[in-house]
């Protein structure tokens with residue numbers, strides 16, 4: 001420990017830090033921050049709730065606000081907006097809760113029975129009870145079965161049925177329920193959105209009052225707020241500096257736990273499958289890449305044969321062809337060889353890389369020929385010269401290639417898109433991440449969290465393999 | 480145990496011929512040293528024997544078997560390289576075992592041979608170390624050990640001592656000689672250090688520019704060089720050569736016919752009148768036991784003298800130096816030695 005301290009506090013100046021020390025430390029710190037801050041930002045954002053992300057929250061920490069609910073209810077009287085306070089957390093976060101938590105810990109039916117009127121309607125929609133109640137009613141009153149399917153029918157199909165005639169026999173409450181369920185005008189699905197609760201001086205009454213706000217942006221001078229005691233009164237503009245906001249640290253771990261347990265609403269996200277596909281591609285492809293490239297480099301650097309230079313130039317020339325030009329060609333090759341939909345279609349097209357061959361060849365040129373001759377005198381076959389002498393001695397370069405290949409394979413999006421985009425079971429993690437940005441749902445909170453998860457392997461690889469880069473070069477055994 | 484025969488061997492690199500037809504016979508158990516100036520083709524010849532280099536023309540026979548097309552691995556020879564060429568990523572033990580494992584030898588036999596070699600070369604303590612952790616002399620031993628465990632029919636050495644310091648070189652030289660006495664194998668040893676050649680060899684092969692100038696026992700080469708090159712190459716300091724035209728008449732009379740130059744070794748010159756030359760001393764070096772005089776005689780012919788005593792001769796002095804006629808070597812216009 002003291003050795004570490006001593007090492008860290010070493011200075012160039014004899015008494016205390018000199019100018020060079022200051023400059024070096026500032027430089028190191030700056031470099032560290034430039035690299036580290038974006039990662040930190042990603043990490044902290046990955047534990048923000050969906051609510052905060054949708055509000056484009058700019059806080060560094062996942063600080064959640066006091067929330068109120070702005071409810072919108074549609075009925076025969078038209079649209080009515082009101083604020084509901086003192087909702088328990090599980091109700092506010094209902095849509096962010098995991099299914100098992102919803103069922104196990106809370107009882108929405110019991111909760112909702114404490115309310116009536118417009119608040120009851122708003123909660124009924126929010127807690128997802130409309131269809132439950134409606135189905136129960138259909139059973140109870142012996143209404144026709146097709147009513148259950150009616151909300152999910154295509155418009156054309158809906159024309160063949162007329163639900164209106166069945167509503168006449170029901171009482172007012174029941175009509176309302178069925179109308180909400182079936183989507184009959186003027187009943188529309190009720191809105192129930194979380195908003196941020198703030199306090200500020202009301203400019204008209206000069207008293208401290210509570211407001212609800214849909215978005216806070218510290219860079220703007222004013223916030224659009226709605227007075228809680230009079231929500232119908234419309235939006236007022238408040239000075240940002242005058243408002244009082246309550247914040248509470250509340251990391252949203254479900255961002256991680258939901259996708260990892262295949263519990264994402266509206267889609268199936270099989271994290272284990274995605275990650276294991278990526279792992280398979282990365283490991284197998286890296287092994288093949290290292291083997292093929294090092295064998296080619298061995299031949300190019302240690303054997304003399306006709307056309308050696310030509311081969312080398314051709315290999316290097318492929319560096320000049322941009323990858324995007326090759327996409328169509330690779331797609332055709334993959335589908336003609338029947339590899340599409342299989343992970344081998346991702347692995348094989350990228351197995352030999354000109355950069356790898358070039359890098360390893362240059363490194364192997366520095367391995368003295370005498371070592372190979374000594375091995376030949378020692379009755380070694382050409383294969384064991386490669387495998388037991390050249391390969392281990394080229395390990396520092398091979399480790400670099402390995403690390404590059406792992407990172408490239410893990411992050412690659414193009415080859416998986418070409419080869420397996422039509423086969424969901426063969427998706428790699430990068431393709432899976434794309435899925436969170438669906439046509440209708442944008443689940444950024446899951447995407448951020450899973451991006452962090454997908455960074456773990458590459459980070460580990462770097463931590464464990466980087467020592468190979470520095471060792472080895474030092475002990476070339478020729479005196 | 481094997482004999483080696485080289486018949487009219489030539490070597491071309493592209494169109495450039497570097498070995499111009501060499502004939503040589505090396506007997507079973509002989510310690511044969513190849514000497515010659517840098518670039519004369521010693522390494523190339525040795526590598527052809529080893530099988531690391533193709534033979535352009537001619538034949539190499541081991542135990543009367545032509546081995547031209549047999550790979551290095553199967554010739555059953557072992558070579559010690561100038562740079563040692565130890566496998567840097569393997570421990571000393573693995574370095575020694577590598578060749579034996581390639582021959583699919585049994586583990587017990589490998590262990591036995593390694594132990595024996597380690598004892599012989601006193602390297603038991605560092606069998607587990609990597610070459611990077613050894614001193615130059617220790618690496619040298621491992622390189623020799625790697626050859627010994629193979630129990631080859633012929634040992635090939637390519638300047639194995641040139642990377643050692645002077646003291647260690649002498650010690651290893653003696654050890655190698657003892658090793659040869661003990662193993663009794665045929666050994667071929669390349670060097671351009673003539674002290675090594677003189678002290679170790681049963682037979683010296685003097686090469687120059689891709690050909691063999693002379694083959695013989697060390698003293699034979701010293702006493703009876705067959706040409707001017709060998710005469711100049713063997714012996715230190717170099718033999719003095721004086722052109723016939725600048726010799727005093729008394730000496731010209733005693734020369735055999737067709738002589739073009741006279742060769743006389745510095746240690747055979749002394750300060751006396753018999754067969755004498757007039758010498759302008761330019762530099763005097765006193766080493767205590769010996770003294771060296773450097774100067775010129777008529778026609779700016781450079782001459783050096785080795786005296787085995789301390790002298791009071793000063794620079795810029797003129798002296799007379801003489802020699803016994805028996806010590807003189809005479810050469811004709813092609814540099815071939817003449818017998819007087």
Ligand SMILES: Nc1ncnc2c1ncn2[C@@H]1O[C@H](COP(=O)(O)OP(=O)(O)OP(=O)(O)O)[C@@H](O)[C@H]1O
Pocket residue numbers: 492497515516517518519520521522523524671
């Ligand atoms: N691979 C090669 N290609 C072309 N010429 C070569 C090659 N190897 C050696 N030569 C030439 O062959 C000649 C003999 O080389 P060689 O290495 O045998 O010399 P040497 O006697 O071992 O010299 P040294 O005492 O300096 O080691 C040299 O003129 C060298 O330039």
Ligand SMILES: [Mg+2]
Pocket residue numbers: 521522523637
């Ligand atoms: Mg050489």
